[in-house]
Amino acid sequence: MAFPCCFEFLLSVTVYVEAVFTCHYLFCWAPVTLHRGPSTEWIVRNKLTPGGLQTLRVDSVASPEPNSDTVLLNISWTLKQDGSIQMLKATKICVDGKGRFSSYSCVRCNYTEVFHSQTAPHGSKWEFHYVGFPIKPETPYFIRAHNIPPANMNEDITAISVKFTSPDCQDPVMKYTKKCREYGSLWTPNITACQKEKSVEVNFSTSSLGCKYLVLVENDEDVLGNSDILELNQSRASVIIPVTAEKGKGAMVQIIPYFPTCNNDCIRRRGTIFSCPEIISPVNVNTSQPRTHQMFLILPTLSVAIWALAVGFYFMWRHEKVKKSLLHSPTLLPPIKVLLVYHPQACFYHTVCDFAKYLQDHCRSDVILDQWQKRKIAEMGLVLWLTTQKKEADRIVFLFSSRAETCDSSCNPNAGRHRESSQDLFTLAFNLFCSDLKSQASLDKYLVVSLGEAALAEDHSALSVCPGYRLMKDASPFCKDLLTI
Ligand SMILES: *[C@@H]1O[C@H](CO)[C@@H](O)[C@H](O)[C@H]1NC(C)=O
Ligand SMILES: *[C@@H]1O[C@H](CO)[C@@H](O)[C@H](O)[C@H]1NC(C)=O
Ligand SMILES: *[C@@H]1O[C@H](CO)[C@@H](O)[C@H](O)[C@H]1NC(C)=O
Numbered sequence: 001m002a003f004p005c006c007f008e009f010l011l012s013v014t015v016y017v018e019a020v021f022t023c024h025y026l027f028c029w030a031p032v033t034l035h036r037g038p039s040t041e042w043i044v045r046n047k048l049t050p051g052g053l054q055t056l057r058v059d060s061v062a063s064p065e066p067n068s069d070t071v072l073l074n075i076s077w078t079l080k081q082d083g084s085i086q087m088l089k090a091t092k093i094c095v096d097g098k099g100r101f102s103s104y105s106c107v108r109c110n111y112t113e114v115f116h117s118q119t120a121p122h123g124s125k126w127e128f129h130y131v132g133f134p135i136k137p138e139t140p141y142f143i144r145a146h147n148i149p150p151a152n153m154n155e156d157i158t159a160i161s162v163k164f165t166s167p168d169c170q171d172p173v174m175k176y177t178k179k180c181r182e183y184g185s186l187w188t189p190n191i192t193a194c195q196k197e198k199s200v201e202v203n204f205s206t207s208s209l210g211c212k213y214l215v216l217v218e219n220d221e222d223v224l225g226n227s228d229i230l231e232l233n234q235s236r237a238s239v240i241i242p243v244t245a246e247k248g249k250g251a252m253v254q255i256i257p258y259f260p261t262c263n264n265d266c267i268r269r270r271g272t273i274f275s276c277p278e279i280i281s282p283v284n285v286n287t288s289q290p291r292t293h294q295m296f297l298i299l300p301t302l303s304v305a306i307w308a309l310a311v312g313f314y315f316m317w318r319h320e321k322v323k324k325s326l327l328h329s330p331t332l333l334p335p336i337k338v339l340l341v342y343h344p345q346a347c348f349y350h351t352v353c354d355f356a357k358y359l360q361d362h363c364r365s366d367v368i369l370d371q372w373q374k375r376k377i378a379e380m381g382l383v384l385w386l387t388t389q390k391k392e393a394d395r396i397v398f399l400f401s402s403r404a405e406t407c408d409s410s411c412n413p414n415a416g417r418h419r420e421s422s423q424d425l426f427t428l429a430f431n432l433f434c435s436d437l438k439s440q441a442s443l444d445k446y447l448v449v450s451l452g453e454a455a456l457a458e459d460h461s462a463l464s465v466c467p468g469y470r471l472m473k474d475a476s477p478f479c480k481d482l483l484t485i
């Protein structure tokens, strides 16, 4: 069998030729230009057309090219076993990527021989695969394949499609891609952390990508303590984080890096907290005292211990009784409604969304955010929407952020348009709620949160009567105050 046009195309485009069986070859051809239009076979009417594909499977694989960090799709398919297989000339596969930037491309795989048999030489189904289409981490892809010649107009469409979401940067293959490396996927912080009496000591290795880090001690619900944003030059850092609250079960350390390549979006790391090895005090080591002396020491200690134990049990018993009679379980309390009003300078995707998520995850709140209710606002109008939300919300939080400069380029593709609408909302909310700020009773509803170094501007000084919090520094008092109504 001759392959008349293979070499011609090999010269002009990148192709992967996969020999699957000894007597049949698959030749896949990716046009350099976008192959959006219909295949030429669509135009003519074919008397007989092949059936669809039996199966279509997709997986991600490292590029077979040496020194390449690209991750590709491995698309495999099997052919239906029926007589129409003799008509089959080619299979066209299109991949539609739905990430931040959508992409669309197709390949056409010509079968180099006519199929004379419905099964492959060993009696199994005809199976082929194609490796190509570079992919990005955590992106949904729609893969659609149909056989050529295609079904005629008004006949059943025989295309078959699958959805595939590419793995994230933790994936052993994906983590080597350029994008993941820039997000810190190859950084091994090697975190060690141990609990002292009122603090947690955290050691970790810094990354060559950047020197800014924030270290948190947290459990499932709360941030128990945190560092300032650290600027570290050394390769191994050691920080001591004061922890005010009791370290609950399952407390962890979280390290948030701020590399210039990914700002607030870099890959965050967690580590377990152990108890620090105790320093053995000399009293315990000293065993040279005679036995009788020891007895004199042990007896009073023992009675004190028993007494303490009894008192302990009594308090535990009382505590249980109080707990039973007062509340069923703290987790059963309904969430509180928080209306979030943010300064137009705050970066929506990185800062406002993150903060809203923080409120929902850590402070038992249902967040009301204008960007999440765009349709309702369009229907009701901004003023009515805002007054309604003001009535419904248990709390109203004004959010200020100082990280305006990182916003435009990296976070919001249409920053300008969004900024105008949030400007309206902020000004309107500020003016609407200002009358409330004069009465102590309704004042309790308002909280002001500043992220980082943000400060209240002069024209918003009316808000300075509200309780103010600086995050992440005041994270735990903020949450507590937010929830006590
Ligand atoms: C692609 O998938 C096929 C079928 O599952 C498999 O035989 C082949 O080894 C895979 N290719 C790579 C590069 O993993
Ligand atoms: C595949 O088949 C079509 C139609 O016969 C032809 O136009 C195209 O050049 C072929 N591609 C290759 C790479 O052989
Ligand atoms: C991680 O830290 C431990 C203890 O400090 C050390 O023994 C180990 O070699 C480190 N591993 C790496 C990969 O840095």
Ligand SMILES: *[C@@H]1O[C@H](CO)[C@@H](O)[C@H](O)[C@H]1NC(C)=O
Binding pocket: 192, 193, 194, 201, 202, 203, 238
């Ligand atoms: C952190 O590093 C310091 C200094 O190297 C060491 O004394 C301490 O034991 C380490 N702590 C932990 C929790 O690894």
